[in-house]
Amino acid sequence: MGIRLNRRFLLTSAALGGVVSGVPGIRRAFASGGGDIAGGAGEAVTPVPLQDVRLLPSPWLDAVERNRAYLLSLSADRLLHNFRTQAGLPARGAVYGGWENDTIAGHTLGHYLSALALMYAQTGDAECRSRVAYIAQELALVQTKWGDGYVAGFTRKEKDGKITGGKIIFSEIENGDIRSGGFDLNGAWSPLYNIHKTFAGLFDAQTYCQNTDALAVAVRLGGFFEVFYSKLTDAQLQKVLTCEYGGLNESFAELAARTGDAKWLKLAKRTYDHPVLDPLMARQDDLANRHANTQIPKLIGLGRIAEVSGDKSWQVGPRFFWQAVTRHHSYVIGGNADREYFSEPDTISQHLTEQTCEHCNTYNMLKLTRQVYTWQPDSTLFDYYERAHLNHVLAAHDPHTGLFTYMTPTITAGVREWSTPEDSFWCCVGTGMESHAKHGESIWWQGAETLFVNLYIPSRLHWAAQDVVWRMDTRYPYDGQITLSVEEAKAAGPFRLALRVPGWVEGTIGLKVNGETVPAQPEGGYVTLNRVWRKGDTVALTLPLALRTEAPVEAPHLVSLLHGPMVLAADLATAEGAYDAMDPALVTSDVVRDFVPVAGQEAVYRTTQAGRPAQLEFKPFYAQYKRRSALYLRCFSETDWTQEEGLYREEQRRQKDIAARTIDVIHLGEMQQEHDHGLKADESWPLVYRGRNGRDLRAGGFMEFTLKAAPGPLVLQTTLWSKDSPRTRGTHILINGKALSGLNWPAEAPARFVEMEVALPEAWTRGKQSLTVRIVPGGSRSNGPFFGVRLLAARKKEE
Incomplete structure (x- = not known):
């Protein structure tokens, strides 16, 4: 493919010893001008179906089980309230609060449908499948009542403030009355985004629950939009698309894939807003000051058009976008954006606030990562995936309450704001429901002759292609020891097992097969074992976990601490009550050497001399759900600290004064x-x-x-x-x-x-x-x- 991957992180700062300057979590693997992804295993792959993976005890299983309880605590009838009432049917439950009581009402139902379907696939819970069937039947009933394929739950606000049904906006637009921009389309909050969530939920219902009603509803809904699009000129449609439309282009491409009807692909290609997508297709980073999550689903949609049409030119934008975001717009935990917006490339040190890292963005970036990986397997993609999945997605869900964050703050001493059970229903509650219903979806991947392990999450797999059952036991990322064993095999069979070697690994990799040491020679980011596998075979992989630091490209003295793939943060105080302490800093010429492990605690380290104004204890960031923490810390030499301490303290005082008042x-x-x-x-x-x-x-x-x-x-x-x-x-x-x-x-x-x-x-x-x-x-x-x-x-x- 032309470009060889550099398997190591970027240059180490001599002044700070262990500080790494560069992209959080991934190697600088691509040429600056873009281009095809290089390296990898050289084999087309797909994820092993979610229903063939069962999680074993781990933080990921904890998240799934708590999320399952939350999903089953919700009422499908309450989420269907607006769908029924706008179609003239009586409500069977009162509408929920928060966003479900606003003009974006109805968006949660699509997420909920997806989450239930995914949860059924992940756990086999029959109640989840029953609820999927019930919702699909209800949507079919609503659609029949409308009579033209329409089905939606969003509302719209009239100029006098009155809230009415949302469907009227389409007739207004068809008649040339188009008031579109940002989140608002003729008084409705992102209605096409809303429709995309419904499509996505219906498709997941078909995929994971084999629900035929769901696809029929989706086809009829597509028919409504086919008629709507036919009445708009290209210029009018471009004006409509200035309002957030989610991944509606993906929905139409998916209809084409599932029905074999090319007319849907034409709609997908028309759902293309030129001002945003043209620069990305030309490999230009024009993202600064654009709303982040408005854009990511569009790129996933372009990728789906490429897959369905077979025209790889549509992959250019998604590939370039992935590179730009992960290399130049991502925080150390893998999230992106400040106050929901991208900033200029390589300026994240100027955007460490309480409004960083919207969960929806990372949910969609992980979808995009999976998509690009299927085009060309490359372990670099999963270096990013692992980083964001562990450090951001888990951080945005409290396994004790089952509730979700909208933002995950990167500001020092920031507090995660949690949703409520019935009165939030933000977009990130919806994507949170989905994220924690499918933690098994990206662990195991399959090619024609190879089983890939891309994430080290305890799990049990039935690989249908070879009729073999694998089990993975590990305490990774707290421990670098991973054991894989063949629990069942119908017969001995030859195939390759490819184990991802993370890009952060430094030192000797340990590898044993049935207790005997074998050479571990990574190639293309994987250690590959090619042999005849039998029941009882075991593979022991040891990945050396070590402390290291990373820093933004533009701010090498602003450091974060990592242990293997896991981001650590200084634990400052409880989230409750006021906090007015000075921001902590590090004063040392070698950050890593100053840390020592805390006895009896996993992945917990303490400074010996470097902490200011006092010594600091660092713990896994994701698990500091109800704590104030410091994710990025200024690092000074002794000389610089003496010169800058006064100014540093004064700036801290000024910022805290503004924040406090x-x-x-x-x-x-x-x-x-x-x-x-x-x-x-x-x-x-x-x-x-x-x-x-x-x-x-x-x-x-x-x-x-x-x-x-x-x-x-x-x-x-x-x-x-x-x-x-x-x-x-x-x-x-x-x-x-x-x-x-x-x-x-x-x-x-x-x-x-x-x-x-x-x-x-x-x-x-x-x-x-x-x-x-x-x-x-x-x-x-x-x-x-x-x-x-x-x-x-x-x-x-x-x-």
């Missing part, structure tokens, strides 16, 4: 933020300026949103670019309809981001739980851009 903040120009704060606007458009999202405001328009309030004196802070200050333009800010006086807009200053602060009259805020902020432009010119508005508690007088 912040009551609420809206980051303008970001879809989710604006939606969460109920933004209303006219003659105002989101934009990106100098790498930051913001919102322009034109003459005659306005922007209005709601901020949470709190008792006591309050200050409103507005962020602008200094050269665009509306100082002389007569811009007004109204609080609950009252115009603020004494606005001291910043004068033109050296080019930089600046803040304008104004104290709010206490009489306006007393007893208020929220405030409506309205910004009205003055003059005839554009005002702003405005990048954020923050409500702060006023500093105490002694400060």
